[in-house]
Amino acid sequence: MTKYIIHGGKPLYGEVEISGAKNAAVAILPATLLVDGVCRIENIPQISDVSLILSILKSLGAEIRTVDRTTLDIDCSNVQNRSVPYDAARQIRASYYLFGALLGRFGEANVPLPGGCDLGNRPIDQHEKGISALGAQVQVQNGYFQATTKGTRLQGAHIYLDVVSVGATMNTMITATLAEGLTVIENAAKEPHIVDLANFLNSMGANIMGAGTDVIKIRGVGRLAGGLYSIIPDQIEAGTYMAAVSAAGGEITIKNVIPKHLDSITAKLEEMGVTIIENDDSLIVKREGALNKSNVKTYPYPGFPTDMQPQIAAVLCLAEGTSILTEGVWDNRYRYADEFRRMGANIQVDGKIAVVEGVKSLTGAPVTACDLRAGAGMIVAALAANGTTEIEHVYHIERGYEDIVSKLRQLGSNIHVETITDEEWHVGAG
Numbered sequence: 001m002t003k004y005i006i007h008g009g010k011p012l013y014g015e016v017e018i019s020g021a022k023n024a025a026v027a028i029l030p031a032t033l034l035v036d037g038v039c040r041i042e043n044i045p046q047i048s049d050v051s052l053i054l055s056i057l058k059s060l061g062a063e064i065r066t067v068d069r070t071t072l073d074i075d076c077s078n079v080q081n082r083s084v085p086y087d088a089a090r091q092i093r094a095s096y097y098l099f100g101a102l103l104g105r106f107g108e109a110n111v112p113l114p115g116g117c118d119l120g121n122r123p124i125d126q127h128e129k130g131i132s133a134l135g136a137q138v139q140v141q142n143g144y145f146q147a148t149t150k151g152t153r154l155q156g157a158h159i160y161l162d163v164v165s166v167g168a169t170m171n172t173m174i175t176a177t178l179a180e181g182l183t184v185i186e187n188a189a190k191e192p193h194i195v196d197l198a199n200f201l202n203s204m205g206a207n208i209m210g211a212g213t214d215v216i217k218i219r220g221v222g223r224l225a226g227g228l229y230s231i232i233p234d235q236i237e238a239g240t241y242m243a244a245v246s247a248a249g250g251e252i253t254i255k256n257v258i259p260k261h262l263d264s265i266t267a268k269l270e271e272m273g274v275t276i277i278e279n280d281d282s283l284i285v286k287r288e289g290a291l292n293k294s295n296v297k298t299y300p301y302p303g304f305p306t307d308m309q310p311q312i313a314a315v316l317c318l319a320e321g322t323s324i325l326t327e328g329v330w331d332n333r334y335r336y337a338d339e340f341r342r343m344g345a346n347i348q349v350d351g352k353i354a355v356v357e358g359v360k361s362l363t364g365a366p367v368t369a370c371d372l373r374a375g376a377g378m379i380v381a382a383l384a385a386n387g388t389t390e391i392e393h394v395y396h397i398e399r400g401y402e403d404i405v406s407k408l409r410q411l412g413s414n415i416h417v418e419t420i421t422d423e424e425w426h427v428g429a430g
């Protein structure tokens with residue numbers, strides 16, 4: 001078992017470089033299954049969710065060649081297998097994009113139901129709605145999501161999504177890319193990774209318009225050919241470092257960002273008294289004085305991202321006064337609150353609302369990362385806390401943050417990784 005040991009209470013200074021966006025990569029990599037030729041993809045983040053998808057692509061028959069640390073050549077031309085192995089796919093949410101891509105390419109797919117973070121109810125009815133509308137017969141059987149077109153080509157359709165869903169929007173886009181005729185997705189999600197997926201598919205020969213608005217039109221094409229594409233920087237990774245310096249104090253430069261994608265996070269932190277200077281592709285974030293309270297509601301983009309909710313909560317724990325958090329996307333995203341309380345935070349949760357009464361300081365404690373962003377929130381809290389925090393279950397964090405320990409060390413924080421054997425762990429746990 002691996003844990004992070006953080007000796008906090010030390011301001012952050014220096015520069016950090018943001019990696020490629022996780023939630024773009026986990027859709028773009030499966031979408032290479034649609035392409036007849038080599039896709040050279042740059043700025044791929046080295047995180048465990050990406051490694052899992054690459055291993056699934058290889059098991060399906062993709063040829064993958066490393067060009068450099070963050071660039072791969074992926075050739076799925078010879079893939080024939082339409083069935084995804086159970087164990088790997090169960091570990092990630094994004095396995096549902098493999099479903100859309102295999103169905104789009106072969107008219108047939110057999111993929112285990114997705115796993116991913118436990119954030120409460122995570123239905124896939126809108127994926128089913130989009131994909132069925134294109135003419136596939138979809139069923140869930142024995143833990144697998146299965147579909148077939150019975151040998152006919154998928155047909156474009158007019159689809160109104162009942163909820164704004166990132167996954168259902170992207171999956172329908174992927175499935176409709178090679179369908180016959182026009183597909184219109186209404187009430188589509190608008191996150192930056194949706195635009196990135198559309199740009200990737202278009203650069204390989206697709207015809208997708210309107211990504212980034214709530215109506216996306218996909219005119220089906222007969223074939224995608226290979227090409228070069230570079231994944232956008234990760235909005236949430238950047239936001240997490242913004243939260244880290246806001247909580248711990250100091251001044252850092254965050255490089256390789258698209259400042260526009262960070263508008264809602266920047267606005268909230270400025271409201272709390274943090275200074276943010278935007279350059280073309282970098283930000284300077286500085287916090288010296290006291291933090292002001294703020295109310296934060298999470299919404300689909302361009303609202304404040306739910307994936308930043310635990311990290312902003314960690315900052316609010318140290319702000320003067322009472323702040324209210326409202327979770328507008330997931331049913332259960334406050335599982336970290338008990339762990340924050342171990343560190344001296346005053347946070348009370350009632351359903352989708354959390355009330356945070358700011359405290360003067362947090363103190364280090366042993367805590368457990370219960371999901372990816374909760375773990376990121378614990379790192380933010382630990383960097384600001386006096387004393388030592390030990391974070392367990394950091395595999396959740398490593399699903400989405402490339403080299404987080406070395407990046408934080410580069411900013412002067414005192415963090416290291418400790419690995420204990422299973423035997424030591426069981427003795428300790430006894």
Ligand code: EPU
Nearest residue numbers: 023093094121122123124125126127163165166167329372
């Ligand atoms: N929903 C439905 N039916 C569906 C799909 C979604 O009712 O078929 C509901 C969900 O229950 C939720 C809301 O719609 O209440 C939004 O869900 P969405 O489909 O947008 O989420 P997702 O695609 O499963 C992605 C990210 C999440 C991120 C959300 C919201 C990936 C792999 N995951 O999930 O990222 O929280 O969008 O932005 O892209 C993370 O990175 O930590 C993470 C959890």
